[in-house]
């Protein structure tokens with residue numbers, strides 16, 4: 713009996729995961745973390761030595777990027793998009809000699825890693841404070857959402873898009889939860905009022921539109937990472953600077969938001 717149940721389980725799993733299983737994405741994220749900790753990008757290029765690699769929207773040689781230096785990683789959290797076959801991992805490296813907060817998308821094509829896109833923030837980037845980021849992110853709960861309570865991809869994506877759209881148009885209705893807290897660089901909105909929604913953003917001067925949105929949507933993980941170009945904040949980047957917003961969504965409502973934004977000049981000149 714148990715045996716046949718197991719067989720059925722294996723059959724379903726391999727059918728559903730012909731293109732991309734959660735286990736494969738979890739393994740990729742674990743390998744990425746090991747590679748970054750060791751400074752060995754070659755751990756990621758075993759199956760494909762022609763991976764397209766970008767840091768902060770700039771294509772570069774993976775061997776010359778941040779992945780070539782060993783980094784002490786204090787905390788990590790990943791989302792896995794089994795439909796699109798993409799994983800994203802947020803790394804907090806506060807105790808590293810040069811502190812970093814990094815968010816990385818790893819994309820697969822035909823079961824092999826085909827592209828890696830990182831947003832790499834360190835001192836001088838928007839509200840950067842790796843120790844603050846680490847202490848707040850560790851306190852948050854991003855547990856898997858039990859089956860039956862999971863939001864659809866559409867609901868999760870809509871919550872993320874509504875949040876970003878509201879920055880340019882204050883009339884957009886955003887499904888903020890109560891509480892909702894935003895971790896922006898190392899700055900936490902929820903410390904002042906941990907029981908209310910402190911996520912609401914003011915409108916930016918028009919015209920304002922966040923473009924180049926690239927999503928990692930995870931129903932089981934209960935969240936979405938949106939890699940994007942954030943205009944206005946950095947005067948030297950009128951079309952937008954590299955940024956990620958990672959949202960925890962529970963029952964259609966936003967619980968947490970993490971923003972990492974890169975600046976060309978110290979704190980985007982602000």
Ligand SMILES: *[C@@H]1O[C@H](CO)[C@@H](O)[C@H](O)[C@H]1NC(C)=O
Pocket residue numbers: 762764
């Ligand atoms: C490497 O990948 C790019 C596309 O990302 C492709 O244009 C190029 O031909 C590939 N090079 C090799 C040697 O396969």
Ligand SMILES: *[C@@H]1O[C@H](CO)[C@@H](O)[C@H](O)[C@H]1NC(C)=O
Pocket residue numbers: 745749785786787788789
């Ligand atoms: C990454 O996070 C997992 C828990 O989600 C943990 O087991 C692992 O040790 C972490 N890795 C590093 C290098 O911090």
Ligand SMILES: *[C@@H]1O[C@H](CO)[C@@H](O)[C@H](O)[C@H]1NC(C)=O
Pocket residue numbers: 949950951
């Ligand atoms: C911004 O985008 C416009 C339109 O795509 C382009 O013409 C312009 O060169 C871009 N500016 C910068 C600084 O990249």
